[in-house]
Amino acid sequence: SCVTSLFIHANVLFLLKFGKVLDGQMLKSWCERARDVSKNGWYWEYKLSDLNIESVTISTDGQRAIVEATLKEAANLYDAEKCEVIDSYESSYTTRYELTSNDKSWKITSGAVLRS
Numbered sequence: 374s375c376v377t378s379l380f381i382h383a384n385v386l387f388l389l390k391f392g393k394v395l396d397g398q399m400l401k402s403w404c405e406r407a408r409d410v411s412k413n414g415w416y417w418e419y420k421l422s423d424l425n426i427e428s429v430t431i432s433t434d435g436q437r438a439i440v441e442a443t444l445k446e447a448a449n450l451y452d453a454e455k456c457e458v459i460d461s462y463e464s465s466y467t468t469r470y471e472l473t474s475n476d477k478s479w480k481i482t483s484g485a486v487l488r489s
Contacts, residue, residue, distance in 0.1 A: 396473065397482035410450070415459065419448045427467065438472045438479065441487070464489060 395403055410416060423445035430439045443465065450460040466489035472479045 393478075394480060395482075396480035399470075399481050399483050414453050415450055416453060417448050417450050419446055421446050423465075436474050438474075440470045440472060441467065442470070443467045 392400065407416075421444060423443075425443045427441040427443060428439075432438065445463070445465040447463040448461060449458045451457065452459045467487045468484055469487055470481045470484040473482050
């Protein structure tokens with residue numbers, strides 16, 4: 374059905390986009406989340422409404438970085454079959470991301486919420 378196609382398309386786009394910026398444990402974690410939610414025929418849509426980079430610390434070899442940021446996001450959980458929002462939230466929090474460089478780009482490999 375069209376709804377199923379949209380649902381699959383949304384999940385594929387999600388994984389393709391996150392594969393460009395996530396790696397390691399962070400990519401694995403987000404893929405597992407997407408897979409778990411999709412088992413119910415659902416998907417999340419996230420919107421970042423504010424971002425403030427608090428600090429950036431780069432390793433002496435230039436291959437790793439720690440970034441602390443405060444962000445505000447909103448998200449809706451959709452039931453793809455019913456085309457309706459079944460849950461939502463809006464949240465502000467500070468997070469720490471660990472990134473690695475492969476000489477072409479930086480990717481987030483892990484992260485943790487510091488305070489909300």
